Amino acid sequence: MISFIPIEQGNIIGLEIDGKIETSDIEQIIGLVEERLKSYKPLRFYVQVKSLKGISVEAFWEDLKFGLQHLKYFERKAVVCEVSWLMKMAAASSKLFPSIETKCFSWSEQEQAMEWIKN
Secondary structure, three states: EEEEOOHHHHHEEEEEEEEEEOOHHHHHHHHHHHHOOOOOOOOOEEEEEEEEEEEEEHHHHHHHHHHHHOHHHHHEEEEEEOOHHHHHHHHHHHHHHOOEEEEOOOOHHHHHHHHHHOO
């Protein structure tokens, strides 16, 4: 499940992941991204991962399809989590998509993550 974190700066989308990601979650994010792209380019993401219990194949496909089509509109992603494999995955993401600067932070570094994503 994904919920939105309100962030004043319009070019930043805040997300919280807690559980399994389904197609409906991705559809909500796509809707918000499309709306924000009308006013802001590029976009940044602030993501807090409380728990991740997987992603449905359909959701993964929709996310990948949309993301690749809009790659040039994404600039930075801050990921706050404690799961070491997730941190490694985020680091790998930076290599796969070098145009998107991705940085991982622990839960104790939430303030630094927010500062980094805003600057």
